[in-house]
Amino acid sequence: MRSGGSPGEVLRAFARLGVTSFGGPVAHLGYFRDELVTRRRWVTEERYGEIVAVCQVLPGPTSSQVGFALGLVRGGPLGAIAAWLAFTLPSALLLALLAAGAVSLDGPVAQGVVVGLKAVAVAVVAHAVRGMARTLTPDVRRVLIACGAAALALTLTGNLGQLAAIALGLIVGVVACRGLPRGAEAHVPQVVSRRVGLVAIGVFGVLLAGLPVLARLLPSVWTVVADAFYRAGALVLGGGHVVLPLLQAEPAVTSAVPTGDVLAGYAAAQAVPGPLFTFAAFLGYEMGPGAAAPWTALLALVAVFLPGVLLLLAALPYWEALRRRTGVRAAVAGASAAVVGILAAALWDPILTSTITGPVPALIAAGCLALLPSAEAPPWAVVLAGGVAGALLAR
Numbered sequence: 001m002r003s004g005g006s007p008g009e010v011l012r013a014f015a016r017l018g019v020t021s022f023g024g025p026v027a028h029l030g031y032f033r034d035e036l037v038t039r040r041r042w043v044t045e046e047r048y049g050e051i052v053a054v055c056q057v058l059p060g061p062t063s064s065q066v067g068f069a070l071g072l073v074r075g076g077p078l079g080a081i082a083a084w085l086a087f088t089l090p091s092a093l094l095l096a097l098l099a100a101g102a103v104s105l106d107g108p109v110a111q112g113v114v115v116g117l118k119a120v121a122v123a124v125v126a127h128a129v130r131g132m133a134r135t136l137t138p139d140v141r142r143v144l145i146a147c148g149a150a151a152l153a154l155t156l157t158g159n160l161g162q163l164a165a166i167a168l169g170l171i172v173g174v175v176a177c178r179g180l181p182r183g184a185e186a187h188v189p190q191v192v193s194r195r196v197g198l199v200a201i202g203v204f205g206v207l208l209a210g211l212p213v214l215a216r217l218l219p220s221v222w223t224v225v226a227d228a229f230y231r232a233g234a235l236v237l238g239g240g241h242v243v244l245p246l247l248q249a250e251p252a253v254t255s256a257v258p259t260g261d262v263l264a265g266y267a268a269a270q271a272v273p274g275p276l277f278t279f280a281a282f283l284g285y286e287m288g289p290g291a292a293a294p295w296t297a298l299l300a301l302v303a304v305f306l307p308g309v310l311l312l313l314a315a316l317p318y319w320e321a322l323r324r325r326t327g328v329r330a331a332v333a334g335a336s337a338a339v340v341g342i343l344a345a346a347l348w349d350p351i352l353t354s355t356i357t358g359p360v361p362a363l364i365a366a367g368c369l370a371l372l373p374s375a376e377a378p379p380w381a382v383v384l385a386g387g388v389a390g391a392l393l394a395r
Contacts, residue, residue, distance in 0.1 A: 005042065007078035010071045013040065014086035017067075020383040021087070021273050023121020026346040028063035028275070030121075030128030032070065034372065034379045038131065042074050045135035049336035054319055056166055056339065059236055060308020061243075061277045064088065068309055069316070072191050088305070091274030092281040096297045098268050099285035108394050114271045116390020119361040120383050123368035125347045133340050141176045142337035145169050149341030154349060161345075165338045173334015174327055192316040200313035208234050208307070221296060225287055228252040229280050229300045234307035243277060243304070256287040280304040364389050 013035065021031040029052060036042045043051070055065040064087065071083025137143045149165035156164055207230055215227040228250040236243050247253050248262060265282035272278075284300025285293045322328045356362050367389070368382050 005074040005079065007075040007082045010075040010079040011082035011086050014067060014071065014083045015090075016380055018087040018090040018274050020380040021063075022117040022271075022383065023124065023351070024270060024276060025061065025063040026343060026351065027121035027125050029066060029343065030124035031379055032063070032066060033128045033131065034124065036070055039378065042070060045132060046336065049132065049136050049339050050323065050332055052339050053166060053169075053332065053335040054315060055312065056162055056342070058308065058311045058315060059234055060311060061233075061236070061275050061305065064275045064277060064305060065308050065312045068312060072316075076191070084305070084309070087274060088278060088301070091269070091272045092278040092297070092301050094272045095265065095269060095278055095282040096285045096294065099265065099282045099297070100293070109391050112390040112392075112394020113387045114390070115361055115394070116364050116386040116388070117271075117383065118355045119364035119390070120368050120386035122347070122351055122355050122361075122365040123372060123382070123386075124379065125343065125351055126365075126369055127372040129340060129343050129347055132343065136333075136336045136340050142333065145172050145176070145334050145337040146341035146344070148172070149338035150345040151341075153342050153345035162342055165342050165345075166335055169334040169336070169338025169341075170331045171334070173331045173337070175330075177330040177333040178326070190317060190320045192313055192320075194317045197314045197317040200310045204234070204307060204310040204314065221287060221289060221292070222299065224252045225284055225296050225299050226303045229284070229303035230307060232280075233277070233304040236308075243279065247280075247283065253283055253287070257283055261286060277301075277304050360390075360393050364393075 017028075017031055017035060021028045033045075033048060037045060037048045051066055051069050052062070055062045055069065058065060064084065067083045067087050068080050072080035075082060133146070137146045145168070148168055152165045152168060153161040155161065211223070211227040211230050215223040228247070232243055232246040232250065235246055248259075253262070262283065265286075266279055269276050269279040269282065278301065280300040280303070281297045285297035287300070288294070288296030323332060356365060364386050368386050371382050371385065372379070
């Protein structure tokens with residue numbers, strides 16, 4: 001593993017990911033792996049699996065939390081901020097422009113591009129599952145853990161299946177993965193102190209309890225938006241798709257944005273690169289009065305992401321201390337194998353079942369999967385090829 005990167009390096013890497021990572025949270029993990037683990041070697045496969053496992057069990061947007069953690073490991077606090085900004089702002093800007101009516105995703109060519117980009121996501125996730133399986137499930141016991149995790153994730157829908165799969169990996173790993181040889185990973189310094197972790201969990205709790213009071217005492221579009229979107233971000237378990245029902249349950253959102261617009265914005269969020277949580281920028285823009293709309297969009301965006309970041313900062317220092325213990329390392333090995341199973345389950349449903357709807361997306365996905373192992377075909381080039389192929393075949 002290489003260390004000692006700069007915030008500028010992190011910004012450049014995530015700026016590229018922010019405009020090419022299509023396909024939703026699971027696909028993002030595949031893009032991160034290809035670009036930052038395989039190509040740039042910022043962390044090892046084992047370390048990446050650990051980070052994903054930790055973020056899977058925390059409320060918040062999993063892929064954005066993983067990106068934040070990778071930026072933190074590589075470039076320190078400024079690197080973490082750079083990773084979040086570069087990965088988030090492209091899709092947030094597109095969705096805000098869509099809410100303003102400045103851009104449109106209609107038309108056969110645009111729809112063809114979307115079909116091609118979703119097919120690329122199939123290839124990226126399949127490539128990631130294959131590569132992570134080689135490293136994180138190298139023996140029969142961990143293959144069985146991955147299979148059990150996949151079965152749970154497919155049987156129990158939503159975040160319950162993912163949490164159950166991680167729990168299975170942790171429990172079985174403690175028993176079955178003791179005595180495994182330690183990897184050759186270089187020492188990773190603790191990137192967050194326990195003091196910072198305590199401050200983060202304190203701020204998280206104060207905002208969660210205080211924003212509803214503030215919105216009631218000082219009702220305005222600003223306090224209402226901050227309260228609704230912060231609460232939704234704090235309660236999301238299982239990735240970005242869960243944010244839709246949470247935001248639809250917020251009276252401040254339903255009273256300001258028609259249901260049809262909510263669903264249209266959510267559909268658009270799945271057609272643009274970057275995290276699904278940027279759907280908040282679309283809703284925030286529609287909730288803002290006149291010239292204030294861009295600022296309410298920004299407030300909604302920050303408010304929905306902030307809880308996940310605070311919880312990650314609170315968890316990381318204790319995780320870094322625990323991961324050095326033998327029993328914890330065995331549990332982590334099991335949880336990492338479970339991550340492979342979760343990704344494999346998500347590859348089947350919803351990615352394959354919703355994307356491969358005919359010969360055109362199947363052909364694009366197969367071609368992109370063949371390109372990905374090549375060092376001469378970086379992920380962004382494969383994304384571009386998939387989008388162009390979709391547009392051409394649509395014509």
